[in-house]
Amino acid sequence: MLGEAEPQWVSEEVKTGTTIIAIEFDGGVVLGSDSRVSAGASVVNRVMNKLSPLHDKIYCALSGSAADAQTIAEMVNYQLDVHSIEIDEDPQVRSAATLVKNISYKYKEELSAHLIVAGWDRREGGQVFATLSGLLTRQPFAIGGSGSSYVYGFVDAEYRRGMTKEECQKFVVNTLALAMNRDGSSGGVAYMVTIDEHSTEEKVVLGNDLPTFFDQ
Amino acid sequence: MQHLYRPAAFVSGKRGSSSTKMATLAVRRVPLGGFSFENCKRNSVLESEANKVGFSVPTARKTGTTICGVVFKDGVVLGADTRATEGMVVADKNCSKIHYISPNIYCCGAGTAADTEMTTQIISSNLELHSLSTGRLPRVATANRMLKQMLFRYQGYIGAALVLGGVDCNGPHLYSIYPHGSTDKLPYVTMGSGSLAAMAVFEDRYKPDMEEEEAKRLVRDAIAAGIFNDLGSGSNIDLCVITKGNVDYIRPHDEANKKGVRRGELEGVRLTGDYKYKRGTTAVLSKAVNPLDLELLEESVQTMDTS
Numbered sequence: 001m002l003g004e005a006e007p008q009w010v011s012e013e014v015k016t017g018t019t020i021i022a023i024e025f026d027g028g029v030v031l032g033s034d035s036r037v038s039a040g041a042s043v044v045n046r047v048m049n050k051l052s053p054l055h056d057k058i059y060c061a062l063s064g065s066a067a068d069a070q071t072i073a074e075m076v077n078y079q080l081d082v083h084s085i086e087i088d089e090d091p092q093v094r095s096a097a098t099l100v101k102n103i104s105y106k107y108k109e110e111l112s113a114h115l116i117v118a119g120w121d122r123r124e125g126g127q128v129f130a131t132l133s134g135l136l137t138r139q140p141f142a143i144g145g146s147g148s149s150y151v152y153g154f155v156d157a158e159y160r161r162g163m164t165k166e167e168c169q170k171f172v173v174n175t176l177a178l179a180m181n182r183d184g185s186s187g188g189v190a191y192m193v194t195i196d197e198h199s200t201e202e203k204v205v206l207g208n209d210l211p212t213f214f215d216q
Numbered sequence: 217m218q219h220l221y222r223p224a225a226f227v228s229g230k231r232g233s234s235s236t237k238m239a240t241l242a243v244r245r246v247p248l249g250g251f252s253f254e255n256c257k258r259n260s261v262l263e264s265e266a267n268k269v270g271f272s273v274p275t276a277r278k279t280g281t282t283i284c285g286v287v288f289k290d291g292v293v294l295g296a297d298t299r300a301t302e303g304m305v306v307a308d309k310n311c312s313k314i315h316y317i318s319p320n321i322y323c324c325g326a327g328t329a330a331d332t333e334m335t336t337q338i339i340s341s342n343l344e345l346h347s348l349s350t351g352r353l354p355r356v357a358t359a360n361r362m363l364k365q366m367l368f369r370y371q372g373y374i375g376a377a378l379v380l381g382g383v384d385c386n387g388p389h390l391y392s393i394y395p396h397g398s399t400d401k402l403p404y405v406t407m408g409s410g411s412l413a414a415m416a417v418f419e420d421r422y423k424p425d426m427e428e429e430e431a432k433r434l435v436r437d438a439i440a441a442g443i444f445n446d447l448g449s450g451s452n453i454d455l456c457v458i459t460k461g462n463v464d465y466i467r468p469h470d471e472a473n474k475k476g477v478r479r480g481e482l483e484g485v486r487l488t489g490d491y492k493y494k495r496g497t498t499a500v501l502s503k504a505v506n507p508l509d510l511e512l513l514e515e516s517v518q519t520m521d522t523s
Contacts, residue, residue: 013372014394037400042412044392045400066398071368110371 013065014039017185018050019147020061021155021175022118022128024140025168028196029118029126032172033061034147034180035188046188051202055080057195058096058119063145068113076100093119097129097136105134116142120195143175147183151175169194177210282410282442282449283313283324285379286422287403288431291388291459292381295435296324297410297442297449298468306450312467314456318343318354319463321382322456323363326408327395328375335376339363356382356389360399368397377407383460410442410449417441428457436470 033050052073062069097117118128130142190205296313315336325332378393392405406414417438452468
């Protein structure tokens, strides 16, 4: 007699159903992400930091399959280390994004992960690159993950050119809070990384410190 | 009478995941979480029907695993239940799910038993060679990288869900590793079908920097929660306490499910799992003896070459 011998999430792939965002300001970038990792209906990690360092001043935000995204980030981290030793200076953000894009494009059919690459370098300052499906495009800001669908309207309406660092950080936290409220696959705490010429600052915004909106 | 020879069946005792799924003929709305009471009425009707004919309703069967780990002040404590199942049958009532990786690193495994066994042995072997090459005690992060890269290479076809813990030069570390190759570094982790029950205990009582006794009690309770509340795990609780320079492999830590002791009716003597019955327990109705007339045809001696 065959029956459902185990709960579905035991054999389900682990996904970072997620909200990620990166935005550029004059002199740097701000990246933000939620912290929920799910396998089916079960949350397997409620505090995962999806902002992964590729280099000192270049970070990437992970979404999609946890295994695929982690593996791409670790591979590019290694490749960037080698590259920066070869050129004997800090790598450009475009180089990091190109390395991510190369893997995403070549293994397009096999992988299901989307990484947003953002950072600061000496030549172009703060830059944000989207690498969805293997394309490479520089954008003033980028959002991704399952929760991003709920906040396209918000970011399109609220984004203004020439925001300061503090305004960008507020923008990121607000976007994450809204998406985490509406998307079942996003939640937990909000991680934020601010990269500029002088420093790389990592920050955690705990659940009850997130901004609240009309329905709370 | 024909003798049908079956070659020794190579079964991989499975713990945790079974790949059978029930096919639905009619699609209703998406099942909600929590216990579904929909079939209770049907079950009671079936039960009464079965009892009328003289059959009894089959009882619930257990499969699966509960494994977990926690970081405390001086190290890590790993815990596991000890039941291995093969479909609907318990293949091993007291198997060991905590595997050796290196003197300071141990790994609990859930999922397909063969996969967890072989994966941990392969990485243990590679790690020993690596450690000889570096001349240093291996680090938990190294074992984690090796495991995740191997599992990713096989794209989830190796069904090994692992809880890796150990103490190295950078302190105590605990990782959970999923079959597709993603890992999480956390202060407390659970895996297997009983992981939700165990995680409930952890989320309630975990505190950072616990003492060893407190941590052992917490892990024991978490595994017990998995054993008793999950149609998933059973038997005893194994613990492994790893601190700097010392490993306590406590097997079993807690015999949560001791096998019952039978009393022999006739003598009133304790029989501990003895299946020998006295002559006359079963009545003999008739006896028939057919002597076989065998003729000795040939006798030959072949000396063994023992040089």
